[in-house]
Amino acid sequence: MQRGLLAAAYLGAALVGYLLGGEQAYRRALAASSAAARVGFALRTSAPVSAQLGYDVERVREELKADERDLLDLVVATRGLTRGGEPDWAAAEAVCRSNGHLRCDRPALERLRLGSYR
Amino acid sequence: MKLHAIALWIIGPLAVGAASTLLGASAAKSKDAVVRDTASLGAAERKHLETLPGRAISDAAWALADVDTARKVLQRELDRLPESDGPARARTFIRFGIIDPNPDGQAAVFSLACVEDPSVCDRMKEAGERETVVRLVAPGNHLPLSLLGGHP
Numbered sequence: 001m002q003r004g005l006l007a008a009a010y011l012g013a014a015l016v017g018y019l020l021g022g023e024q025a026y027r028r029a030l031a032a033s034s035a036a037a038r039v040g041f042a043l044r045t046s047a048p049v050s051a052q053l054g055y056d057v058e059r060v061r062e063e064l065k066a067d068e069r070d071l072l073d074l075v076v077a078t079r080g081l082t083r084g085g086e087p088d089w090a091a092a093e094a095v096c097r098s099n100g101h102l103r104c105d106r107p108a109l110e111r112l113r114l115g116s117y118r
Numbered sequence: 119m120k121l122h123a124i125a126l127w128i129i130g131p132l133a134v135g136a137a138s139t140l141l142g143a144s145a146a147k148s149k150d151a152v153v154r155d156t157a158s159l160g161a162a163e164r165k166h167l168e169t170l171p172g173r174a175i176s177d178a179a180w181a182l183a184d185v186d187t188a189r190k191v192l193q194r195e196l197d198r199l200p201e202s203d204g205p206a207r208a209r210t211f212i213r214f215g216i217i218d219p220n221p222d223g224q225a226a227v228f229s230l231a232c233v234e235d236p237s238v239c240d241r242m243k244e245a246g247e248r249e250t251v252v253r254l255v256a257p258g259n260h261l262p263l264s265l266l267g268g269h270p
Contacts, residue, residue, distance in 0.1 A: 013132065017136060017137065037159075037168045043170045050152035052152060065194070071191065108181070112181055
């Protein structure tokens, strides 16, 4: 009985320590950069896989004017920023057309994806 | 006996907990590469990264939007860009100039680009071509006459 309790105490301590350590380190890393910087980083790298990026894109979006939000949506869809770098052409075309842009064909949307950000 | 119990029941679990905290911290660092890699950059680099979403938005407007929308977004980009980012500000002015219908207005805006980035002064035509190539709709997808040398 006592051995079982002791094992539980050690296991519990290990689990709590692991979770707390992980959470603290992640929060520190999050606090070290802004949402806009992380979205910028994702634009610079070609295929980001990040669970945080969806939230960051939303934070950046909230700061924008309505017409710029639509353009950000277009950028996010063509670059696949929230899909691990996998473009969402259907969403990109839908956003593009709903905004009445002059060209929304696939070659034009693919050109958007090519821009490099250093 | 009492010391042994304290070590076994209190100090031991605390030590395991502390070691696990380090383990958890290193596991979290590799959890999200974007968060980890952005955090590891210097302050100036992170500041620069913050300008990139605005630049991507401006590029999207420049590529596909009508001239009024493009102009509005370019103006906002110009407001956002720091004075220290001369090349980016020059590029924005060149885009403004390309879609300016008035040759005198174009010349004025191109000279502002030249002030922002003196390296484009002698290569305004090439700089203009770089921008017209990435604009996929008219007007603005061809060099204006003032840059082609066809304007008196």
